[in-house]
Amino acid sequence: MATNSKSNLSEKDGVLQPETTSKTSAEKIKLNRRKKIDTKEFVAKILDGDITFLSRAITLVESTNKRHQQKANEILNACLPYANKSIRIGITGVPGVGKSTFIESFGKHLTSIGKKVAVLAVDPSSSVNRGSILGDKTRMEQLVVDKDAFIRPSPSGTSLGGVAQKTRESIILCEAAGFDTIIIETVGVGQSETAVHSMVDFFLLLKLSGAGDELQGIKRGIIEMADAIVINKADGDNVKNAKIAKVEFNRALHLYPPKENGWQPKVLTASALKNSGIDAIYEMILSYIDSARTSGYFEKRRNNQNKHWLFSTIEQELKRRFYDNTDVNDQLKKEIHELNNGKTTPFFSADKLLKLLNKS
Amino acid sequence: MATNSKSNLSEKDGVLQPETTSKTSAEKIKLNRRKKIDTKEFVAKILDGDITFLSRAITLVESTNKRHQQKANEILNACLPYANKSIRIGITGVPGVGKSTFIESFGKHLTSIGKKVAVLAVDPSSSVNRGSILGDKTRMEQLVVDKDAFIRPSPSGTSLGGVAQKTRESIILCEAAGFDTIIIETVGVGQSETAVHSMVDFFLLLKLSGAGDELQGIKRGIIEMADAIVINKADGDNVKNAKIAKVEFNRALHLYPPKENGWQPKVLTASALKNSGIDAIYEMILSYIDSARTSGYFEKRRNNQNKHWLFSTIEQELKRRFYDNTDVNDQLKKEIHELNNGKTTPFFSADKLLKLLNKS
Numbered sequence: 001m002a003t004n005s006k007s008n009l010s011e012k013d014g015v016l017q018p019e020t021t022s023k024t025s026a027e028k029i030k031l032n033r034r035k036k037i038d039t040k041e042f043v044a045k046i047l048d049g050d051i052t053f054l055s056r057a058i059t060l061v062e063s064t065n066k067r068h069q070q071k072a073n074e075i076l077n078a079c080l081p082y083a084n085k086s087i088r089i090g091i092t093g094v095p096g097v098g099k100s101t102f103i104e105s106f107g108k109h110l111t112s113i114g115k116k117v118a119v120l121a122v123d124p125s126s127s128v129n130r131g132s133i134l135g136d137k138t139r140m141e142q143l144v145v146d147k148d149a150f151i152r153p154s155p156s157g158t159s160l161g162g163v164a165q166k167t168r169e170s171i172i173l174c175e176a177a178g179f180d181t182i183i184i185e186t187v188g189v190g191q192s193e194t195a196v197h198s199m200v201d202f203f204l205l206l207k208l209s210g211a212g213d214e215l216q217g218i219k220r221g222i223i224e225m226a227d228a229i230v231i232n233k234a235d236g237d238n239v240k241n242a243k244i245a246k247v248e249f250n251r252a253l254h255l256y257p258p259k260e261n262g263w264q265p266k267v268l269t270a271s272a273l274k275n276s277g278i279d280a281i282y283e284m285i286l287s288y289i290d291s292a293r294t295s296g297y298f299e300k301r302r303n304n305q306n307k308h309w310l311f312s313t314i315e316q317e318l319k320r321r322f323y324d325n326t327d328v329n330d331q332l333k334k335e336i337h338e339l340n341n342g343k344t345t346p347f348f349s350a351d352k353l354l355k356l357l358n359k360s
Numbered sequence: 361m362a363t364n365s366k367s368n369l370s371e372k373d374g375v376l377q378p379e380t381t382s383k384t385s386a387e388k389i390k391l392n393r394r395k396k397i398d399t400k401e402f403v404a405k406i407l408d409g410d411i412t413f414l415s416r417a418i419t420l421v422e423s424t425n426k427r428h429q430q431k432a433n434e435i436l437n438a439c440l441p442y443a444n445k446s447i448r449i450g451i452t453g454v455p456g457v458g459k460s461t462f463i464e465s466f467g468k469h470l471t472s473i474g475k476k477v478a479v480l481a482v483d484p485s486s487s488v489n490r491g492s493i494l495g496d497k498t499r500m501e502q503l504v505v506d507k508d509a510f511i512r513p514s515p516s517g518t519s520l521g522g523v524a525q526k527t528r529e530s531i532i533l534c535e536a537a538g539f540d541t542i543i544i545e546t547v548g549v550g551q552s553e554t555a556v557h558s559m560v561d562f563f564l565l566l567k568l569s570g571a572g573d574e575l576q577g578i579k580r581g582i583i584e585m586a587d588a589i590v591i592n593k594a595d596g597d598n599v600k601n602a603k604i605a606k607v608e609f610n611r612a613l614h615l616y617p618p619k620e621n622g623w624q625p626k627v628l629t630a631s632a633l634k635n636s637g638i639d640a641i642y643e644m645i646l647s648y649i650d651s652a653r654t655s656g657y658f659e660k661r662r663n664n665q666n667k668h669w670l671f672s673t674i675e676q677e678l679k680r681r682f683y684d685n686t687d688v689n690d691q692l693k694k695e696i697h698e699l700n701n702g703k704t705t706p707f708f709s710a711d712k713l714l715k716l717l718n719k720s
Contacts, residue, residue, distance in 0.1 A: 073708070076705060076708075077708070080702060080703065080704070080705065081702065081703075083702065084702050165707055168705075168706075168707075169705065169707065172705065221581070221584070223615075224581070252615055255583075255612055255615070303699070303700050306699045306700070306706050307696060307699070307706075308706075309706035309707070310695065310696070310699065310706040310709050310710055313706055313707055313710035314682065314710045314713060314714060315675070315678075315679060317710065317714055318675075318678045318679065318682055318714075319675060319678065322674065322678055335670065336667060336670070339663070339666045339667070339670065340663050340666070342440060342441065342443065342444045343440065343441075344440070345436060345440065345528075345529065345532065346528075346666050346667075346668075346669035346670040346673055347525055347528075347529070347669070347673055348433070348436075348437070349670050350670055350673035350674045350677065353674060354674060354677055354678075
């Protein structure tokens with residue numbers, strides 16, 4: 001407008017020219033260009049070890065927004081050729097066993113010998129209480145400021161499968177960012193140990209020594225999965241108890257036949273607080289990895305894990321489609337009622353429900 | 361014809377009348393009538409405890425012929441209201457542990473106190489080598505001639521799921537025929553113990569005492585399922601070893617937390633050959649059943665088993681439909697190859713394959 005013009009040379013408003021390209025097309029081109037640059041930049045930054053971009057990429061992986069997921073997939077695809085080159089260690093143990101202190105002590109040992117450590121978590125409960133594991137980073141105050149360490153709380157999710165998928169994808173990003181040791185922490189909730197066991201090369205169970213009740217309350221199946229048991233807090237008055245516990249756990253482990261690769265799970269004692277026994281644990285893991293690599297078991301286990309995740313993803317989706325079907329869902333309740341009253345068999349009911357799915 | 365007629369009263373051949381109903385309709389009516397009578401008769405005979413008809417009905421259940429299956433389903437449906445009234449006991453143990461001798465001794469004890477005993481088996485390997493379990497009935501020569509006992513080898517089948525389904529349906533028929541104690545035998549092949557565990561009220565593991573290696577070679581997970589361990593062949597020179605084994609197994613069982621219903625699994629010794637310890641085993645099972653019935657756990661476990669079989673039947677069928685799809689099957693091989701070469705993730709591949717299913 002010419003209201004505050006001090007010159008007579010001010011122009012009159014011209015006629016608006018029609019656009020040569022439609023607005024939406026232009027937007028699309030812009031968006032597309034930006035997206036392409038961003039993905040490339042993202043990947044370059046990640047490959048360069050940039051923690052900020054790694055974090056942002058993981059946030060995209062964890063997002064439920066369709067466009068974020070699309071972008072996350074592009075980044076994952078670009079990072080894939082640079083992944084797969086780390087040692088993945090799973091760590092589990094009940095609350096109070098000292099997982100955070102142990103991981104801090106273990107992680108600091110690793111970075112002190114030149115390793116780059118990423119710590120992720122699988123905690124299905126964090127969908128309710130986001131970040132219950134690793135959420136309180138102050139518990140790892142030394143590791144969190146270590147430039148060679150990266151700590152990321154558990155993704156949130158409605159199902160263990162969803163949480164585990166996101167963590168698995170984050171592993172790829174961390175590996176592409178140059179982290180050579182990935183620690184996956186989980187608290188013993190439901191099937192989360194099984195999920196973690198099937199994404200790591202080595203699975204470690206943390207335990208405490210107590211007053212003779214060491215062997216009580218071990219969750220079914222956990223001992224079978226453990227490649228090693230570490231009795232933590234073996235310091236001060238606890239040293240003697242820890243040694244007794246070690247004998248008992250060794251006996252317990254001998255109840256099971258050796259693992260597929262011939263490995264006999266080990267029992268070690270450690271004090272994360274006093275930093276004792278930590279180096280021996282890492283040595284043990286390395287000797288395991290070395291022999292697994294030589295025998296070809298390392299690659300075999302990873303390939304089997306990939307197949308496991310492929311099949312379980314497919315089967316979860318098939319089930320979701322079935323049980324989310326409204327007709328099926330309504331009839332299912334009726335069938336279970338009939339079953340409990342002895343009026344049908346599981347096989348009759350299954351047949352009926354599957355026919356319903358075909359119809360709809 | 362009148363060729364050998366001695367009378368003039370012989371008739372001339374008449375004209376063939378057109379049929380008032382079509383041949384196929386008549387056949388259908390006949391078939392239907394016969395089928396109805398047969399099913400009714402079958403069921404009446406089964407409810408009357410007729411072993412011959414029970415056997416024939418089980419043969420129908422096991423048949424892969426569509427019409428036999430249809431008939432089997434009719435019989436099962438009619439028998440359902442009379443089923444569900446027995447104690448179901450699962451028995452497992454490796455070959456050589458003396459399962460046949462034990463079941464004979466245990467079964468004879470049961471019939472001697474007025475019980476009616478059916479012995480079934482779940483043995484997936486019998487699809488190759490039909491009747492490998494219980495096939496040699498001469499090994500139970502006393503029980504096989506006992507009028508209160510019914511022995512049936514494992515059905516054959518291509519999959520454990522199929523074999524287990526047929527056995528579960530046979531249980532219904534045996535119960536309808538008045539058998540109040542059903543014994544399901546399985547040899548430790550693959551997942552067969554799990555299948556049997558999920559169709560019985562009480563799961564018993566047979567073991568031998570040896571020279572200090574009792575605890576070696578126990579298959580992962582079996583101890584967790586056992587409601588009791590019986591150390592068999594505790595006779596002669598073996599008595600001492602059996603007692604030592606009992607102590608060790610008790611220790612092993614204490615590694616696990618008590619079961620959902622609070623039951624602490626028991627260890628007993630027995631000699632099936634000398635008939636010693638057999639009555640104590642049955643007493644233990646009865647006391648378990650009594651307390652489970654009182655607490656409501658008995659019904660709860662059966663309801664859960666029904667739900668388990670419903671869901672697992674559905675999910676097996678969903679998977680079968682997916683993996684039997686030709687397009688999916690072809691692409692799956694390619695995806696696994698790509699996975700092993702780190703060129704895709706399990707989640708990308710799953711997505712691709714599921715989209716293929718939608719298309720076809």
